[in-house]
Amino acid sequence: MNDVLDVAIRLVIVFAAFLLLPLIVGQTEHKVMAHMQGRLGPMYVGGFHGWAQLVADGVKFAQKEDIVPAAADRRIFQLAPAVALLPYLLVLVVIPIGPQEGAVGEVVDAGIFFVLAVMGIGVLGSLMAGWASANKFSLLGGLRTAAQLLAYELPMLLTAASVAMAAGTVSLPGVLNAFEWWWVPWQIVGALVFFVAGLAELQRPPFDMPVADSEIIFGAYTEYTGLRFALFMLAEYAGIVVLCGLTTVLFLGGWHGPFGGDDVGWLWTLLKTAVLAFVVIWLRVSYPRLREDQLQKLAWTVLIPLALAQIALTGIVKVVIQ
Amino acid sequence: MAPIPGSGLAKGLAVTLRTMTRKSVTARYPDTQPELPPRSRGVIGLFEENCTVCMLCARECPDWCIYIDSHKETLPAAAPGGRERSRNVLDRFAIDFSLCMYCGICIEVCPFDALFWSPEFEYAETDILELTHERDKLREWMWTVPAPPALDPAAEEPKEIVAARKTADKLAAAEAAARAAASAPQEREDGE
Numbered sequence: 001m002n003d004v005l006d007v008a009i010r011l012v013i014v015f016a017a018f019l020l021l022p023l024i025v026g027q028t029e030h031k032v033m034a035h036m037q038g039r040l041g042p043m044y045v046g047g048f049h050g051w052a053q054l055v056a057d058g059v060k061f062a063q064k065e066d067i068v069p070a071a072a073d074r075r076i077f078q079l080a081p082a083v084a085l086l087p088y089l090l091v092l093v094v095i096p097i098g099p100q101e102g103a104v105g106e107v108v109d110a111g112i113f114f115v116l117a118v119m120g121i122g123v124l125g126s127l128m129a130g131w132a133s134a135n136k137f138s139l140l141g142g143l144r145t146a147a148q149l150l151a152y153e154l155p156m157l158l159t160a161a162s163v164a165m166a167a168g169t170v171s172l173p174g175v176l177n178a179f180e181w182w183w184v185p186w187q188i189v190g191a192l193v194f195f196v197a198g199l200a201e202l203q204r205p206p207f208d209m210p211v212a213d214s215e216i217i218f219g220a221y222t223e224y225t226g227l228r229f230a231l232f233m234l235a236e237y238a239g240i241v242v243l244c245g246l247t248t249v250l251f252l253g254g255w256h257g258p259f260g261g262d263d264v265g266w267l268w269t270l271l272k273t274a275v276l277a278f279v280v281i282w283l284r285v286s287y288p289r290l291r292e293d294q295l296q297k298l299a300w301t302v303l304i305p306l307a308l309a310q311i312a313l314t315g316i317v318k319v320v321i322q
Numbered sequence: 323m324a325p326i327p328g329s330g331l332a333k334g335l336a337v338t339l340r341t342m343t344r345k346s347v348t349a350r351y352p353d354t355q356p357e358l359p360p361r362s363r364g365v366i367g368l369f370e371e372n373c374t375v376c377m378l379c380a381r382e383c384p385d386w387c388i389y390i391d392s393h394k395e396t397l398p399a400a401a402p403g404g405r406e407r408s409r410n411v412l413d414r415f416a417i418d419f420s421l422c423m424y425c426g427i428c429i430e431v432c433p434f435d436a437l438f439w440s441p442e443f444e445y446a447e448t449d450i451l452e453l454t455h456e457r458d459k460l461r462e463w464m465w466t467v468p469a470p471p472a473l474d475p476a477a478e479e480p481k482e483i484v485a486a487r488k489t490a491d492k493l494a495a496a497e498a499a500a501r502a503a504a505s506a507p508q509e510r511e512d513g514e
Contacts, residue, residue, distance in 0.1 A: 032342065034346070036341050038346050038348075039348050040346050040348040040350070043350070282338060285338045286334040286337070286338045
């Protein structure tokens with residue numbers, strides 16, 4: 001009975017974080033993006049600087065008609081948003097935020113494996129949506145997603161492997177237990193590659209070729225309305241949270257901080273994640289969208305060689321210090 | 323010298339970050355009124371006391387949005403045996419702001435200074451017919467017409483003021499002359 005309760009509480013907390021954090025990131029994006037462009041952003045909803053804008057957006061989405069195109073593959077079309085969103089919830093379960101026993105939803109021994117495999121599923125949602133919509137633009141978006149997934153999964157995996165080599169474990173809390181401060185400069189190239197590849201996998205600007213609205217309307221999500229569209233949006237922001245959390249855990253030392261000790265470990269994790277989320281927004285505001293061929297070129301001629309070099313460096317250092 | 327690779331990327335990030343720390347330029351219009359420049363073209367006011375129904379404005383209007391009705395009144399001769407005078411009386415003066423394109427030609431062309439720009443712009447209506455402002459409404463807009471902006475420091479004096487001063491000077495001179503003429507005989511009497 002106690003175990004059931006324990007699991008239930010953990011799941012509820014993870015679920016609450018899953019609903020809350022993407023909203024916070026989304027609202028931050030509204031405001032940060034606005035101010036970076038010399039605007040104010042939402043100012044009215046909720047009274048104070050438009051804090052309830054995304055809640056209002058959610059209500060609006062819920063009110064909209066849920067349309068499935070006549071030629072669409074009905075069941076796949078309706079299933080796609082869930083496939084896009086749920087993997088991020090699963091990943092969130094295994095991300096440790098503090099050194100304590102209970103500060104992780106569930107300890108998975110093969111954590112890095114699990115995380116990368118499940119995150120790959122999220123992109124399947126876009127593929128399914130693109131195919132099932134029976135729309136040329138959706139299909140183009142889906143294919144671009146597929147190409148992007150192929151190109152960017154590899155550097156992500158390689159750099160994660162580099163961290164696993166350094167720590168000698170693939171468990172996420174295990175990586176953090178082995179963490180030393182000098183890992184940050186040691187793995188910095190891998191961190192950059194991981195972060196950039198993660199951005200591309202989330203299809204965030206400047207890597208938003210698959211949803212390039214000026215070219216292919218909204219890519220795989222063109223035919224979606226109402227709540228299902230909102231779920232795709234939520235998946236994007238949940239993806240930001242997960243990517244930033246993972247980068248924090250793998251490369252920035254998670255709960256380790258310069259001061260404060262283990263008690264405020266969760267605060268360090270959240271702080272680092274928040275800073276990374278800010279960087280994600282910042283990059284979106286600053287850079288124009290890459291062209292499809294530039295996107296591929298970046299992955300295959302820059303990121304993958306860098307990731308391989310990082311692995312070589314990790315191996316050499318590892319052998320030397322042993 | 324070749325730029326450092328990636329310096330462009332860093333510059334882009336710096337620009338957005340700097341903009342974020344600055345005050346945003348958004349005008350919070352319904353909450354705060356905009357600061358309009360002088361001579362803003364918001365709405366046209368009619369100073370109907372000056373209007374002589376010459377119809378120039380209605381004829382020059384490119385999209386014919388000024389409607390004027392008038393009739394003639396005959397005034398009896400001022401002096402016995404004189405000729406009767408006829409005078410135009412304004413019955414209707416309306417501007418349809420749903421047609422008006424705010425070119426300001428009517429205001430330029432009015433020889434009697436009966437039309438003026440007012441900066442008021444908040445007169446949206448839910449019914450397009452309401453946008454035809456009749457004479458009384460156009461007269462009301464006159465109260466919102468600002469004083470003309472001041473002239474440049476070294477500018478020539480406006481013609482009206484020059485003319486008015488000339489007349490005033492002439493009158494003052496004539497009055498002084500008359501007073502001098504009136505007092506001179508007295509002096510002569512005193513002297514004799």
